[in-house]
Amino acid sequence: MxxxxxxxxxxxxxxxxxxxxxxxxxxxxxxxxxxxxxxxxxxxxxxxxxxxxxxxxFPRIQIPIRSHNAQLGLANKFDVDESGIYAFCLLPNNDFVFVNRARVFSIWKYDGSFKGRFSINFDGMAHDITSIDNSTVAFTKGNNESDSNVLLVDIGEKKIVKTIPRTVGCFGIEHDKGKLYICSYRFGLCSANISDCVVSDFFELMGEVLYVTMSNSNICMSKSYTDDITLFDPSANIIWKFVDHELLRSPTHLTSDANGNIYVIGKTSYNVVFISADGKQSRQLLGREDGMESMVGIHYDKGRKVLIIANMFGNVTIYNCP
Known part of the structure; x- marks a missing residue:
């Protein structure tokens, strides 16, 4: 059960x-x-x-309305009326898109008001989602037996409009300037052009649960099994690698601000960790006492300078993070 x-x-x-x-x-x-x-x-x-x-x-928890870190202040919080949230993204028009374990996509405004929902039939479960434009999102699903685990969905038409081949057992995904960066359990970190769906190997790494974000023009990847965060340049050369088993354990979703600083979820350290753009400084921003459990996504809104965190129960918290 x-x-x-x-x-x-x-x-x-x-x-x-x-x-x-x-x-x-x-x-x-x-x-x-x-x-x-x-x-x-x-x-x-x-x-x-x-x-x-x-x-x-691990009882059902509610994120409190306070932050114990002086550098973070609460900007807003709202609850999404969905159960079993697996991932979320923010569209360019500032609408949220959530997907849950029942394969239901729901759209919510930035102020927490509901816009609509629809369901799509696909095998497996959604792991991560990224926005392409105001009407299209791409999401991953973790089916190891299917060859196409990245799907593009038109949220206006409420249907799958494209699949990306050679994407097996996928977890993290990120869109940047017409290209998708895809984390595959079998192949490692790959890239795919949205226009022609051509997939290219970026960094080969088999048997890892990986998530990815863009950090200015660089690519930052988390490795859940080995607790490390790696920053690559566009040619896949490693710029730095961060590991601190005491501070960050089982890192999953991550995001970056306009200065290239990284914010990452620690799944089993129950926290959100800040890592400086050069990889040399780090600290915990939010911990278990702030409700950092069962988190399914994190996003830094560069326009508003806020950090957005959601958990699987649909609790969305937005922190001022200048």
Whole structure:
């Protein structure tokens, strides 16, 4: 039985799938889905391990209206009336697009008022979404058995208008100037031209859960299994690599401001971490006491200089972040 906690099965994630976990094993330090928990309970090595249901360990939380960091002030917060949010993006016209586990896309204005929703039938679950223009978004889905896991959706026509081939088991995605940067569990970081859908290898790295953002003209990537953040130049040369296991664990979604500074979600460190543009300075901006659990996306709005964070329960918080 899938839960509403937003906790994923660790074993399935390593295999390129994203299944909801139902139990947590503290001895294995892993969350497990129904199938993996059965194998866990039958194995001679783990049969005596005491487990806890994730509903008890990770209860549904609400983001508070305060920030404990003096550099962040609350600008706005609103709740999206959707369950199981998996990803969101901000359109150029400042409308939000959310997609949930039921494959429902919903459109909300910047002030938190509802505009509309529609559903699209596709296999797998959405992992990340990025805006192309005011009427088109591209999203990834994590099906390892399908060859086209990046889909472009016309939100006005409410339908899939294009698929990107050779994109298997995808997680993060980012659009920049007519090109998509796509994180594939099988191939690593790839790029694809939207016009002709030609996919090119950018940085080969197999068997990793990856997310990506643009940092001015450079590309920044998070690696969830090894806890590192890597900044590349447009030719895929590594500029710097950041690792701090005490500060940032299981990094996922990330974003950048106009100065090239990086803001990244730590999934298992339950925080949002700031990394300077040169990769030399870092600090925690928001922590678990600020409600940083079950986060599904982060976006820096360069025009308003605000940091936008959403969790899977539809709680959206906007912080002033000059």
């Amino acid at each position: 899938a839960t509403s906690t937003g906790v994923s099965c660790g074993i399935c994630l390593k295999n390129g799938n994203d299944k909801a976990a139902i139990i947590w094993c503290p001895e294995c330090e892993s969350a497990l889905c129904d199938r993996c928990s059965e194998q866990h309970n039958q194995s001679n090595k783990t049969i005596n391990h005491k487990t806890t249901t994730v509903d008890v360990l």
